[in-house]
Amino acid sequence: MYDLIIIGGGPGGVAAGVYAARKKIKTLIITDGFGGQSAVSGEIQNWIGTESISGYDLAKSLEAHLRAQTDIDIVDDDLVAGVQKKDNGLPGAGFSVATRNGKRYETKYVLVVSGSRRKKLGVPGEKEFDGKGVVYCSTCDAPLFAGKTVAVVGGGNSALESVVDSLPYAAKIYLIIRSEVLRGDPVTQDKIKNDPKVTILWNTMIEEVKGKEMVSGVRIKDVKTGEEKELPLDGVFVEIGLLPNSDFAKDLVKLEEHGHIMVDTKTMATSCPGIWAVGDVTDVLYRQNNISVGDAVKAVLNIYDHIKKS
Amino acid sequence: MKKVTIYSTPTCFYCHAAKDFFAENNIAYEEHNVAADTKAREEMFAKSHQMGVPVIDVDGEIIVGFDKKMLTDLLVPVK
Numbered sequence: 149m150y151d152l153i154i155i156g157g158g159p160g161g162v163a164a165g166v167y168a169a170r171k172k173i174k175t176l177i178i179t180d181g182f183g184g185q186s187a188v189s190g191e192i193q194n195w196i197g198t199e200s201i202s203g204y205d206l207a208k209s210l211e212a213h214l215r216a217q218t219d220i221d222i223v224d225d226d227l228v229a230g231v232q233k234k235d236n237g238l239p240g241a242g243f244s245v246a247t248r249n250g251k252r253y254e255t256k257y258v259l260v261v262s263g264s265r266r267k268k269l270g271v272p273g274e275k276e277f278d279g280k281g282v283v284y285c286s287t288c289d290a291p292l293f294a295g296k297t298v299a300v301v302g303g304g305n306s307a308l309e310s311v312v313d314s315l316p317y318a319a320k321i322y323l324i325i326r327s328e329v330l331r332g333d334p335v336t337q338d339k340i341k342n343d344p345k346v347t348i349l350w351n352t353m354i355e356e357v358k359g360k361e362m363v364s365g366v367r368i369k370d371v372k373t374g375e376e377k378e379l380p381l382d383g384v385f386v387e388i389g390l391l392p393n394s395d396f397a398k399d400l401v402k403l404e405e406h407g408h409i410m411v412d413t414k415t416m417a418t419s420c421p422g423i424w425a426v427g428d429v430t431d432v433l434y435r436q437n438n439i440s441v442g443d444a445v446k447a448v449l450n451i452y453d454h455i456k457k458s
Numbered sequence: 459m460k461k462v463t464i465y466s467t468p469t470c471f472y473c474h475a476a477k478d479f480f481a482e483n484n485i486a487y488e489e490h491n492v493a494a495d496t497k498a499r500e501e502m503f504a505k506s507h508q509m510g511v512p513v514i515d516v517d518g519e520i521i522v523g524f525d526k527k528m529l530t531d532l533l534v535p536v537k
Contacts, residue, residue: 188471204474225526279508279522288470291493292509317493362509 149254150176150221151455152448153245155228156261158184160427160440162210164259167448169217173455176221176253178228178245182214183207184263185390185428186437190287190313196438203287206437226251230396231258231423240458243422257451260397260409260418260425261444264390264435269301273357274386281363283385286310293383295319299366301354302387308332310385311340322379323348326371357384392429404431416447424451460533462487463515465502472524473512479526483534 154164157179168175186192189203201209214222227248234254235241242256266284268274274282283289286300290313298318300310303325309332314321323340328350330337340346349368355376356367365380392408394401402410402419408431409418416424424447426432427440462480464487466473480487490498492511499509505520506513514521516532 183471190469202469204471207471279510281509283510285470288467288472288511289509291467291469292499292511294493361507 149242149256150174151255152176152257152259152451153178153243153253153255154259154261155179155231155245156184156263156427156429157182157211157214157224158261158263158427158440159186159206159210159437160184160261160263160444162214163441163444164261164426164448165214165220165222166217167445168451169220171448171452172219173448173452175219176223176255177214178223178226178247178253180225180227181207182211182224184210184437184440188285188287192437194436194438223247223251225249228262228396231400233400239421256422257454258423259444259447259451260394260401260423260429261427261440262393262396262429264392264428266386267389267391269354269357269386269388271354271356273359273363277357277359277363277384280361281359281383282357283383286313286385286387289383290314290317290385293318296382297380298322298383298385299324299354299379299381300385300387301325302389303327303330303332304387304389305332305336306389307385307387308336308340310387311346312336314385315340315343315345318345318383320381321346322381324352324354324368325350326353327351354384390428390435394429397423397425401425408432414446415450416443417450459486460517461515462533463490464488465490465492465498465511465513465515467491467493467511470511476512476514476524476529479524479529485533 151174154177165177187203187207193200229248230246232244245253294317297320299322301324351372354366355369358365369376400420409425411430418425426443428435492499502513
């Protein structure tokens with residue numbers, strides 16, 4: 149039986165793993181890969197201590213730091229499917245963690261750092277054209293639309309950065325946003341607002357993705373007037389936000405209305421004794437790599453205090 | 459030895475991961491940058507019927523994305 153199972157291998161999960169190993173807490177970390185959501189980022193400029201680093205290099209350095217620890221077990225090709233209380237929830241009995249690959253592990257404490265996944269548009273044609281013009285990774289695929297017309301959907305930093313990723317390549321870029329307010333950083337907003345390639349379509353939503361073998365257009369709707377029209381294009385970059393990966397724990401811990409795990413900001417404890425949570429999966433106010441790392445350290449030190457007391 | 463070709467773009471995380479996997483397992487491969495090479499892009503689309511990278515061709519077997527398990531089965535000799 150482990151003292152601690154860490155669920156997730158992003159910056160938060162790795163920070164927790166390093167601290168837990170150094171405190172000699174008997175730990176298992178379960179993840180399907182290292183680096184977290186920003187692993188696919190082209191360039192990260194706000195990872196403190198480093199002027200600029202690619203998502204790939206950040207992921208590699210996180211993995212290396214974790215693997216350099218001597219006292220931690222690592223499963224790097226599995227996902228947690230469920231967590232249950234042992235002995236019908238007898239205090240101190242711990243938890244049973246089941247994985248997608250059919251494994252089962254037992255632990256006293258659990259730290260959930262499972263992050264978020266991309267929200268999908270949920271419109272007809274989106275699934276059919278995934279990989280055929282509908283794109284969820286602009287850093288990977290922006291170069292493939294050189295000389296073409298693309299639409300980026302969303303109003304936050306991810307959407308703005310997708311526009312920036314496409315500027316050197318696309319002939320024309322539409323930014324489709326369902327409100328009248330861009331939420332991303334002013335620095336990035338300025339970059340795109342002044343570029344003649346970019347047209348911002350305010351108060352607009354995509355109703356359908358259309359095409360034959362590849363995407364040839366979208367049907368858009370003005371959310372204020374209800375007016376619909378066809379927009380010919382070659383690519384759709386979906387950057388409309390994230391959903392927390394909290395499904396496997398929803399029967400044990402309290403979630404807020406969007407599915408984020410509610411946590412105490414001082415200790416990162418959840419509503420269930422013995423389970424802590426950190427990072428984008430929680431109801432933390434701000435979602436940043438630097439924050440996840442700090443909060444993961446908090447959680448492990450609090451878990452360590454619990455271990456010492458018991 | 460199987461012929462391995464990877465279609466990639468310079469900023470693609472999974473393309474890097476695939477190339478690391480080849481290096482770790484001493485697998486020789488040919489790389490085509492589909493961001494720069496339109497002909498390679500068309501070739502990739504003809505082989506995989508989609509535009510996501512990486513596309514890995516192992517002796518004609520087409521793998522879309524970095525499928526570590528499948529690549530291991532195809533390329534790493536069982537010890």
